[in-house]
Amino acid sequence: MSREESLIRSLVDMADTLVDDYDVIDLLTGLTDRCVTLLGASAAGVMLASAEGDLRLVASSSEAMRVLEVFELQAQEGPCLDAYRTGRRVEHENLRSGTGRWPRFSAVALQAGFQSVFALPLRLRETTVGALNLFHVGQAPMDERDVVVAQAFADLASISILQHRATTEAQRLNEQLSVALTSRVVIEQAKGVISERAGVDLAEAFARLRAYARNHNLLLTDVAQAAVDGTVDRSVWTGNAALG
Amino acid sequence: MAGDRLRRILAELAGVGGSARLCEVSTSVIGVSGAGIMIMSGDVPHGSLCSTNEVSALIEDLQYTLGEGPCVDAYRADQVVLEPDLADPVVPRWLAFTPPAVAAGARAVFGFPLRLGVARLGAINLYRDRPGPLDNDQHADALVMADVAARWVLDVQAGAPEGALASSLADGADFHYVVHNAAGMVSVQLGVSVTEALIRLRAHAFSSGRPLGDVARDVVDRTLRLG
Structure with missing residues (x-):
């Protein structure tokens, strides 16, 4: 495959994740791998913000990269943190041990064999979800065309992550809705069961169901299910004495 | 443009709460005779969130009783279901649903799934009192309306206490509690499971040509015993 074909293939693969059920870690690990294989970065890593806003390491192209990013998080200084905090690109910077913007981080990065870094925010409009770190063993800056591609990768990943979060939230709410409706159904069925067994009306049946749940410190839905399944002694519904 | 549609729909909905408004706005924005929103989960209809008139209420009710119809299909297949000529369809479907729906005055019915991402909530049904397809604008409006309705339902449910149904969803809705x-x-x-009891009730409703809700009401009032 030519470079152009590879790039197009990558963009299509990443866009696919927008519609398919997919794993965020897989997507981001793929992103770091592509930065190495297609864009000539020596190593790449992605951090994502948690719900509380602190960054977590989620994907790295190599073990050396992983160690370095863990250090960046511990030291709370480095290009990924800056890109995330500002929501802007952190331009190519040659590292010098003990000085510059990130003195402690630079020392560790140089030790790991990296000479220069550069970082992009994972961002969609006003929302920054994380950042992409690119490390180089040399000092030459990345070709601007590669930077554009890296940003395109980062943008696609951002859209994908935000989409995934919205979908997950919708799914959670829909399940909640379904559970609420289903447990109400079981309660209504139980009212019918008790009403028929005890020869009382539905309001009285519900009162007995609720009293039993309260007196036995059980959830109303669980008692209703047991009444429907017939796993509660049936005689409890027929007399008030048994409710205690 | 979809953006204009959305703005227009949101403007119509603005300031007025309640699911009933969703169905009214669907009817006026899309330009049909009536609309109803059916909430489903698993493979079963839970009931109707709203309906604009007696015909759309009947369309919802028939689908609940019979388990077939445009909403049920739209939800199950997760795609738009269009029947522009219910009385004389190209391919007959919904053999139990169609005669009473046509008799009530529904000549064209359309089902649009309510979904958000992979979450599927149910379907919105539209009907018209004369045959004919939706035009492109109406179709596009219906898609936007289905999207707005899905978002509205989940937004409202987001404010409900854990395990409970949001009160704005319960108001004006018919979740057929009497059937349960x-x-x-x-x-x-009959000494059978509730699942089987429900099947018996449906069978009785179907064979006597009555809505399931009416049959259930008679059982609860003890004027009808099955078996």
């Missing part, structure tokens, strides 16, 4: 009361009673009367 009756199923409980019939299960005791």
Whole structure:
């Protein structure tokens, strides 16, 4: 495959994740791998913000990269943190041990064999979800065309992550809705069961169901299910004495 | 443009709460005779969130009783279902649903799934009192309306206490609680599970040509015993 074909293939693969059920870690690990294989970065890593806003390491192209990013998080200084905090690109910077913007981080990065870094925010409009770190063993800056591609990768990943979060939230709410409706159904069925067994009306049946749940410190839905399944002694519904 | 549609719909909905408004706005924005929103989960209809008139209420009710119709298909297949000529369809479907729906005055019916991402909530049904397809604008409006309705339902439910149904969703909705009361009673009367009792109730409703809700009401009032 030519470079152009590879790039197009990558963009299509990443866009696919927008519609398919997919794993965020897989997507981001793929992103770091592509930065190495297609864009000539020596190593790449992605951090994502948690719900509380602190960054977590989620994907790295190599073990050396992983160690370095863990250090960046511990030291709370480095290009990924800056890109995330500002929501802007952190331009190519040659590292010098003990000085510059990130003195402690630079020392560790140089030790790991990296000479220069550069970082992009994972961002969609006003929302920054994380950042992409690119490390180089040399000092030459990345070709601007590669930077554009890296940003395109980062943008696609951002859209994908935000989409995934919205979908997950919708799914959670829909399940909640379904559970609420289903447990109400079981309660209504139980009212019918008790009403028929005890020869009382539905309001009285519900009162007995609720009293039993309260007196036995059980959830109303669980008692209703047991009444429907017939796993509660049936005689409890027929007399008030048994409710205690 | 979809953006304009959305703005227009949101402007119509603005300031007025309640699911009833969703169905009214669907009817006026899309330009049909009536609309209803059916909430489903698993493979079963839970009931109707709203309906604009007696015909759309009947369309919802028939689908609940019979388990077939445009909403049920739209939800199950997760795609738009269009029947521009219910009285004389190209391919006949919904053999039980169609005669009473046509008799009530529904000549064209359309089902649009309510979904957000992979979450599927149910479907919105539209009907018209004369045959004919939706035009492109109406179709596009219906898609936007289905999207707005899905978002509205989940937004409202987001504010509900854990395990409970949001009160704005319950207001004006018909979740057929009486049917489940009756199923409980019939299960005791016949010594069968509630699932089977519900099937017996549906069968009775179908064979007597009555809405399931009416049959269930009679059971609860003890004027009808099955078996």
